[in-house]
Structure formats: structure tokens, C-alpha cells
Amino acid sequence: MRNNVRRLAYILLVGLAAVCVYLALIPVYINHITKSGAALADPRIAAGENRIQRGAILDRHGAVLARSVPAENGYQREYPLGGAAAHIVGYYSNKYGAAGLEKSMARVLLGLEGGSKIINLRNRILGRPGVGNDITLTVDAGLQQYAAKLLAGKKGAVVVLDPATGEVLALASSPAFDPLQPAKYIDDAEAPLLNRALQGAYPPGSIFKIITAAAVLADLPGMAGDTIKCTGKLTVNGFTLHDNAVHGPVDFGEAFTKSCNVAFGRYGLALGAGEFLKQVTAFGIGKSIDFELPVYAGNITPAGEMDGPTLASSAIGQGEVLVTPLHAALLAGAVANDGVIMQPYLVAGYRGRGGSSSRRHPEEWRRAMTPAVAAALREQMINVVRQGTGRAAALPGVTVAGKTGSAENPHGKSHAWFVGFAPAEEPRVAVAVLLENAGSGGSAAAPLAREIIRKALQ
């Protein structure tokens, strides 16, 4: 009997030990189930967040873009700017999850990161609800609202940044959405939840000539002095590239201000795929940007597949080239900032209720061109606004530099682009305006850019 008792004891003890091991595997199982997406949402996550007063999101002057106010069962989120800043701030819903900074900065806003460890521990022991950190943005709420107003009723995006620091001053996308009711927009055909400024992949059209021009100035200085005869079309290996007009004989400067496709197609072919792609990469096209919100990296045909016709069309921003409005603003910013692209950023810093704070400092992202090339391009971009395709962007008393683009696309009328900066002598703002299917950049996008520059320089 004794042996049987001993055996049974082993069986029971091993069984209980097995339960201990099994217990440790439950998180693995739950992780597997929740990843497959079939699971019911865990109410603990939302309940835990509701106990914490999420930090506020403030603009560069302290104006409130999002804040939490006490309500029954925790806190209620408020967005004083409504749809105007919706694509930056995002939304935060127990049911639909989060987006924008509400998502990417959640750990800071909830006080899980940053903040004082000692205060957090004290709150935990005493069961006090945690308090999140307030974050301060580089965005100017006034400019942001103004940009949103100009975009109202249109589809497109506006990005305004300080080229010397990379601070994003405004970043608007239209149509917008109400951050308190994201669910209403999920099935909307106009895709209001899409942040067009960061996630919209658009052919850049002629604004891309900034990059081609930079390559010509750096690598083919002789060609920049030559005159090219524009007959309105360029045939490469049996593929014909059409121009918007017959420009006749044009030098480099005229080709840029009049946005001559034939000349720039030729420049691309003369540069060759290698030199051209080197310059494109120097501007960061196709390179992921480390930003507080997800950004589409852009697209360019790789060297191996870059045949003649593709090279000629890529040189004028067509072909397979795709960029986001943020990246377009960085193109203008590179010229404005002596060839250096500053790392763009939205969050200037945060401060915890316990007094801790952090502030971000501007950093260089990449060197797109030499200061000399940037200076030469700046003159050309001033001419575009003074006497070229971008005249509608001109402002009295301020020298505006810019480049228009009218990007052909498979969805109808051209996308209208304008990128530029002002004041040209000492740039304080770089802008990119994109209007989907709005026609030519000079007539649709440039006037809007002018109003934004006017407001930004006030």
C-alpha cells in the first residue's frame, strides 16, 4: 500500500507542477489568439487607460489640440480644433483603437514613458489614477486651421515647415474627419481617414525637376549653358513624351521656369540612370523618414529597370515616381536650407505633471546638394514665381521661390502641385500644396500656396 500511496503522491504533485508550467504558457496562447484577430477585445486595456488622465496635445504656443476632461467612468477626450488637426492628432477610441499622435505617442500621453518613476510608483501604491504627460507640437494651430480652411471642399494636402529646423508648422489633409467619431468615416469612398500629406502616394510631375536640375547643375554644368530646341515632343526608343507646349529653343533657366518637359527629358537621358538616381536618393526619395507618424517612403524605378523612356519620364516626375506632400515640402526645404534637409518633426517635447520635461533639438536628415547648387536653384525658383509658371504664388513685398507641377495620373485631371519657400533671401517657411485632380499647378495650387505663405509669414 505504501508504494501505491507514494506513486499517487508523485502523480498528484507532478500534475500540480504541470499546471504551474501551463500557467506560464497562457500569455503565449493569448498572444497567439489576439494576433489572429479573432479575439474579443480585452476590456482591461480600455479600462486601464480610462483610469489615467491622458496628457494634452498642445500647439507651439500652448493652444490645446486635444485634452482629457473628467467624465463618468474616467475621462472624455476633447478636440477643440475638430477636423482641422484631425490627421495630426488622430483619434482615440475604445472600440476602434487609435490613430495619429494619439496612437504613436500613447505611451507618453499615458505617462508610461517619460514622467517621474518615483511619482508613478507612489501613485501605484496609493491607487491614485495616473496622469499622463502633455506634449507640445511644432504645429501652429492658427496656420493649421487656416490651411484646413483653404483645403475645405477639395481633396488634397498642405505641408508647411521651417526649412532651417525641420519643424512642421502645419500639416493638413482634406477631406478631414471628426476625431470623436472615426467610425463614421471608415467606409467613406473619399477616404477622409487617410492622411494624404503623409500617406498619399502621388506622381510629383514637374516639381521633381528640382531634383533633375540639381543633378544637371552638379554633374553637367556644360549642358546647363546649352540651348535645347523644344518641338513639343521627345521620342525615346519609340516612346513619345509630350510637352505642354512647343517652347522652341530654351536654355537651362528658361527650361526650368517654363517647365519644359522636352529639355528635362533630355537632361535625364544625358545624366544617365546612375547619376540621376544618385541625386534622387540624395533627396531621400524612397528612403523611410523617421517621423512621429507613419510616412510613405516614396517610389522610384530601380537602376536595373530604368530604361530610356522610363528615365526620361522620371526626370520630369512621371513614370513610376511617387512622393508624398511631406516629401515635396522637403524638396523645397532642401533648396531653402543650402542643400541640407533637416529631419522633419511634429513633437517639440513633452512635460510631465511632476515637472519633468524633454525638448527635441533639430537634426540634419541628409545633404541633398552643395550650397552652390542650392543657391543656383534658388535663383531659378525665384524666376518661376517672378515670370514663370508659378506667378500666381507671388506676394507683394516678399520674394517667393517655387516650382509648379501638374502631374498626369490615371484618375482624371492632373494633380496640381506647388512647392516653394519664402522669403527667398532668408527662408522661414517651406510649403507644399497638392490638390488632387485640380488641373495645372500654376493655376490651382500656386494661389493657395500664396495665401498660406502670407499667413505663415505674418
Next chain:
Amino acid sequence: MHGRGKERKLLLITFLYTLTGGAALYLRAPGPGGLWAVAAATVIFCGFMLLSVVWQRRGTGYDLYITPLISFLTGTGVIFLFRLNPAYGYRQLAWAIIGMAALYMTTTLLSSYHSLADYKYLFALAGIVALLLPIFFGIELGGAKSWLDLGLFHFQPSEFVKLLLVFFLAGYLVENRVLWRAAGGKEYSLPGLQEWGPLLGMWLTALLLLVFQKDLGTALIYFGTFLAMVYMATARLRYIISGAVLFLAGAAAAYLSVGHVRTRVAIWMNPWATAEGSGYQIIQSLYAIDAGGIFGSGLGAGFPEFIPAVHTDFIFAAICEETGLLGGIGILVVFMLLVYRGFKIALIKRDEYSVLMAAGFTALLGLQVFIIIAGVTKLLPMTGITLPFISYGGSSLVANFILAGMLLNISCEVDGA
């Protein structure tokens, strides 16, 4: 030779642990609930200390580890009940006091337990009657119709019938052991009623529980304890296997004919299919254990209230959520120590009756812990029984204190007395 200093030292450590829990509750939510939790920790400590002093005076040789272990478990239960809902805490504290009294009575009145073997058939009869009562006069609580409404409180006879079962089987098996062994030797002998009668009787009792009281967990414990005790007494695998087969057949029949058994199995197989309905409870339990991580959210910082019936069947999930994997394993380790101690007591005895009774009580306890924890963690279908000493419930707590008292009796009694 009868120094109980070690016992008191261990009780003091247990007290520091429960006192910390009570203090944490008070600091998080200053108020009567927290103060009462501190008081409860103190009362349980004082009660066991008093017992220890009394036993020392009398010079009894009770095992030194049983009361520290059960005071740890009871203290954990009371603290968690105060955390979940102070109303449960007050009542559980009252039951813990009654339990300690019952433990003392057991050690006093049943110390010469050998004479109990003479009343084994009386125990069997009393057990059957007690199980039948709820079928006719019972009320249904938490899905099981196993309760009697006694006005002031609800009484669950099946918790006490567990004890009668062990009393009966220990007496019966020791008496008939020689006979069974002989029968086992004859390969071609027809099985007699004396051999198969108890098996069929137990099987019917388990089915009765299952069908009429809808109490799957208790049925499982009874039958498991029965097979465990038969195994220890006879080591006849053929009999055990027949029993297991019979049980599986009964379970299959129950699965096909009893709706709630089918539901339990369906929930176990895939709770996610009915995540907002019948699968909700087990999913919340798993989420709670997952949320606890390694160290837990801290006492009072989790969300155990998302689990329905968290204070009874699912209290282990709440412990895991707030004290983490380490806390959950800690509780399991304490149960393992208790089981180890129980078998140790069985193995130091020379007479078969004592061995079988101590091992039977221990197997009963170990099985119950395994079945309920496996249930709340989805290792087995959820069967709805209490976690001994921890879950809310007076019948269960008092019955387990009596069980512990019996282990103490067996641990000290001089052989053959």
C-alpha cells in the same frame, strides 16, 4: 519533544504576508474595508497561534506545517475577498473563525478516529441522504442545484459528503482489501458483488450529482477520489481502468443527454466562438492571467471584476492578475506543500486505516485544486468547484478545515491507539 516553536514562527511569517496585503488594501482605499482586512489577517493569525499554544500545553504531536499552510491559504482568500468586495470578506472572516473552531473540535472529538471505521455504512447512508436532500429541497446557485437554504446562510451538503466519502472508503477498503486481492489473483473468477458493487455505487452517485445537481466538478472529485483510494488500497489496475472506462462512458452519455455538460465542453473547445456569451467567463479569466504578467498588477490595481463569479470559482484568476505568474505559482506551491505534507503523514503511519484515510483526504484536496485550477485556465473544461481554503463559501471552508483537522489527528495519533 512537543515544541511547536517552528509552527508559530511559520504562522508569524504568514501573518506578515497577509498583514502586508491588508495594509496595501487600506492604503489604496482608506476605509473600513481595508481596516477589516488588516483585522481579518490579525484574527486568523491569533486564532492559529491560540491553537498552537493550546496544543503545546497539551503536549500533542500534531504536524507543524499544516496550520501555517492553511493559514496562508485562508489568509490569501480573505484578503482577496476583501479586495473584491468587502461584503464577501466579512462573511468569509466569520466562516474562517467557525472553521478554526471546527478544526479544534475535530482535533478534540475525533482524535481517536479508529472507532469511526465501525460506522462506515452509516457514513455512506448519511452521505447519500445528504446528497439527495438538495434534489428535493435544494435551490440552484451558480448553475448547480446543490444548495440548501438554511435562512441565515446557504449550505452545500456535497462539501461535507466529500469527508464522509473518505471516512467510508477508508473503512470499507481496509476491511475488504484482502478479499479483493484474492479475487484479483483468480484470473477467471466471476466478479462478485462485493468487488463491483462499490464501483457501480460510486458511479451511480457521481451520475446522480451530475444529472440532478448539475454539479460536474463535485462528481469528478468524488469519482477521482474513489479511484485514487481504490488504487492505493489494492493497486489493481484492471479495476482502475474499468472505473475510468465506466466514468468516460458516463461522461459521454452525459455529454449526449445533459445540455449543460455539452455547453461546458463546447466552451472548453472554443470559447472564442461565444466570446460575448457563454465563453465570456473563461476568456476573461485567461485575459486576467495574461494581464498579470510575471509580477502582477499589484493588489487592487487589476480588473478582476470583469470575470463573472470571480469570488468563488475564478478567484485563482484574480490572484494571478494581481500577483502575477509568481503569485499564482506561489499558491500552487503552497498547495503542493500541503499535499506533500498530507502524504508524508500517511506514509509515517503503520496501520492501513490511517494511511488510507490520510492519503485519501490528501488526494481529495489535491484533485480538487487540480480540477479547479485546470478549469479556470482552460486546461480542462470548467467544472465549477471551489478552490480549497481560498474561494468564498462557508461550507467549503469549514469542510476543508475539518479535513485539515483529520490530517492533524492522523499525524499525531499513536499507532493502534
